[in-house]
Amino acid sequence: MKYDVYSAYEAHRVSLAESAFLTVWSSLGNWHGDLVLVGGLVPKYLCGDFSEVRSLLRPATLDVDLGISLASDSGTYGSLRYELQGQGFRPHEKHPCRFEKVIGGVTVPVDFLVEKPPHERGTVQVEDITAGIMPGVNRALATARLVPLFGTDLYGAEQKLTARVCEVGPFLALKLRAFYHRQQPKDAYDILYTLRHYDGGTAAAVAAFAEEVRLGNPACADAVRCLQEHFFTEDSPGPVRASHFVLGATTPQESEDRRFVRITLRQDMVDAARALLTATKA
Numbered sequence: 001m002k003y004d005v006y007s008a009y010e011a012h013r014v015s016l017a018e019s020a021f022l023t024v025w026s027s028l029g030n031w032h033g034d035l036v037l038v039g040g041l042v043p044k045y046l047c048g049d050f051s052e053v054r055s056l057l058r059p060a061t062l063d064v065d066l067g068i069s070l071a072s073d074s075g076t077y078g079s080l081r082y083e084l085q086g087q088g089f090r091p092h093e094k095h096p097c098r099f100e101k102v103i104g105g106v107t108v109p110v111d112f113l114v115e116k117p118p119h120e121r122g123t124v125q126v127e128d129i130t131a132g133i134m135p136g137v138n139r140a141l142a143t144a145r146l147v148p149l150f151g152t153d154l155y156g157a158e159q160k161l162t163a164r165v166c167e168v169g170p171f172l173a174l175k176l177r178a179f180y181h182r183q184q185p186k187d188a189y190d191i192l193y194t195l196r197h198y199d200g201g202t203a204a205a206v207a208a209f210a211e212e213v214r215l216g217n218p219a220c221a222d223a224v225r226c227l228q229e230h231f232f233t234e235d236s237p238g239p240v241r242a243s244h245f246v247l248g249a250t251t252p253q254e255s256e257d258r259r260f261v262r263i264t265l266r267q268d269m270v271d272a273a274r275a276l277l278t279a280t281k282a
Contacts, residue, residue, distance in 0.1 A: 002062075006057055007248070012106075014062065017062050018151060020108040022161070027086065031072060034068055035067065036165065037064070037066060037165045038137065039061065040063070040065070040190060041065075042194075043190055044059065045149075047197040048197065056246075057193075067112075067115075067141055070126060079127070080129045097113070099112075111132065112129055113132050115138045117135075117218065120133065134174070135177070135218035135219045135222075136174045136218060139173070140166040140167070140170040144166060144167065145165050145166075169211055171194065172191060173212045173219040176222070179230065180229075183230065183237050188237075188269065202275075209276050209280075224277070234270055238269055247261065247265075
């Protein structure tokens with residue numbers, strides 16, 4: 001679930017997504033080695049101190065995306081579906097890869113993604129759940145960062161755990177590929193935010209993406225095409241949608257200050273894309 005403007009993301013619903021991740025992760029201990037967090041929550045955990053002042057609005061998401069290994073096998077330890085349902089998550093009737101839980105009238109989704117070469121779309125059964133096929137998940141699994149997390153789960157309990165989170169190179173590849181196929185403003189913004197605020201520095205993030213290209217991450221073919229086709233100028237879809245996500249639609253009455261911010265965001269997005277492309281050719 002995505003909105004095209006940042007202002008649509010209510011703080012309470014955003015916090016529910018993180019609480020849902022803590023709830024699910026704490027219940028799936030037998031599968032931790034076969035799981036990795038991907039999607040909109042990732043920038044929060046890759047970009048350092050949560051309380052630090054940022055030049056960009058902190059990314060927001062309303063759902064949880066988990067990559068899972070196609071070879072996942074818990075043996076006799078249990079059932080993924082059983083454990084998820086034990087935490088109150090039910091399979092979605094129309095989206096087979098999704099489990100969801102309703103909290104105070106708000107639906108919180110958890111989606112599962114898997115890589116199954118040479119397929120680039122569709123679904124596949126992993127143990128006793130259905131996962132959506134997504135090229136690039138295996139690199140996210142192989143390079144996952146261990147991140148200590150503290151927070152409140154959906155039951156109100158304090159959780160202290162260590163989770164596997166997609167590292168910056170595979171994350172950028174996945175996000176760029178996603179934008180190539182659906183051009184959603186939030187994806188463009190997540191790319192810009194992560195590049196600017198990655199805790200290892202922008203140069204390290206750019207180098208990590210270039211390494212994914214060098215290693216043949218299957219998400220990178222579309223990711224590079226996306227940079228070439230959708231981020232080339234300030235009027236290209238990527239920069240325009242990134243600025244739209246922050247500021248909303250351009251209006252004739254827009255102030256000079258607001259217009260300056262919009263243009264700056266677009267310029268920053270173009271510069272970031274050029275840095276990524278240049279690194280892939282080094």
